[in-house]
Amino acid sequence: KRFRMGELKGWPALDANLILIIEVILMFAILTMNATDQILAERGVEKYVLLDGLFFSGLIQPLFVGMSDSALIFTERFAWWFHIVGILGFAIYVTYSKHLHIFLAFPNTWYSNLKPKGEIGNMPEVTNEVNMMLGIQPEGGASEAAPAEIGRFGAKDINDLSWVNVMNAYSCTECGRCTAECPANLTGKKLSPRKIMMDVRDRAEEVGKSIDAGGKGLEDGKSLLGDYITKEEINACTTCNACTEACPVNIDPLSIILQLRRYVAMEESGTPAQWNAVFQNMETSFSPWKFAPTDRFNWAEKVKEEQMEK
Numbered sequence: 001k002r003f004r005m006g007e008l009k010g011w012p013a014l015d016a017n018l019i020l021i022i023e024v025i026l027m028f029a030i031l032t033m034n035a036t037d038q039i040l041a042e043r044g045v046e047k048y049v050l051l052d053g054l055f056f057s058g059l060i061q062p063l064f065v066g067m068s069d070s071a072l073i074f075t076e077r078f079a080w081w082f083h084i085v086g087i088l089g090f091a092i093y094v095t096y097s098k099h100l101h102i103f104l105a106f107p108n109t110w111y112s113n114l115k116p117k118g119e120i121g122n123m124p125e126v127t128n129e130v131n132m133m134l135g136i137q138p139e140g141g142a143s144e145a146a147p148a149e150i151g152r153f154g155a156k157d158i159n160d161l162s163w164v165n166v167m168n169a170y171s172c173t174e175c176g177r178c179t180a181e182c183p184a185n186l187t188g189k190k191l192s193p194r195k196i197m198m199d200v201r202d203r204a205e206e207v208g209k210s211i212d213a214g215g216k217g218l219e220d221g222k223s224l225l226g227d228y229i230t231k232e233e234i235n236a237c238t239t240c241n242a243c244t245e246a247c248p249v250n251i252d253p254l255s256i257i258l259q260l261r262r263y264v265a266m267e268e269s270g271t272p273a274q275w276n277a278v279f280q281n282m283e284t285s286f287s288p289w290k291f292a293p294t295d296r297f298n299w300a301e302k303v304k305e306e307q308m309e310k
Ligand code: SF4
Pocket: 178, 181, 182, 183, 184, 185, 191, 192, 193, 236, 237, 238, 239, 240, 241, 242, 243, 244, 253, 254, 257
């Protein structure tokens, strides 16, 4: 199912197919080079040396055994040049394609979040403001205090995300393992963590190309939230972390979803009305429910008492 989802239609599918076809052709070129090389070596042609262990090129040798020496030399040279020029061309193409992940997977893994999964970071802007309200000096001294003008809470567009978030997007292999594990997606919601990563990359590309062309860049009237990712998608996330656990290169779609949701909650007050009771309870009871966290297991005590009475 993950290979047939809507986000793969168009360029992503074409890109993936092109990569596959180019790789098959380049592999066939090098196998052809080795196969013809070895036939020439077996015939004792000068400068060609018999080698051991060329198993796969040995499999296609029968395709060339009927050729003359000169035709074999031409084929061997052509395959060599085709392969080397093809590899160089492919290396350039890779920088424009999702295949960039083969280079970015290493730094992406290096900079991945090593904190316990499920630990949701505080927002320093909010922590500083609360500290100031309570008269607590920020940890780093006065210089760490909240700036005079507070920036945006959460993220609305690509420039609000961290560079690691953007590197995550360019490192995505579009394999869909995250989406295949996502409980929201599995239960028919619109959310697909793979699409979140693809949207971040597409928006970064759009803004980058616009700036390169002397266009409006971020001021083009569009934004990541709204034009690429909808509230319906981010609201469907259960923050379960299954996507980050499933990703082979430690990409964290949840971090982006949380930042977008923080923007909606703190800048637009646009969260669904049903959530307001939860926010209020957290403010007053430090718990999503209408009672204190210390009373959370009262129900278990009650069950125990009922069982004792039986
Ligand atoms: S954290 Fe959100 S996006 Fe990731 S798997 Fe869970 S529900 Fe899906």
